[in-house]
Amino acid sequence: LPPVTENVPLDLIETRTFGSRVIYERYGRARDESD
Structure with missing residues (x-):
């Protein structure tokens, strides 16, 4: 990558x-506040 x-x-x-x-932690992209 x-x-x-x-x-x-x-x-x-x-x-x-x-x-x-x-501990398993799953993250995702934060949403844009303008959406």
Whole structure:
């Protein structure tokens, strides 16, 4: 994958905990407030 050259705003969509030490976090692009 190419390097990211600019910041991408993200929103946390989902979290899951597996066992006591593993946390899965799913992010998606933040929606533009002008939409």
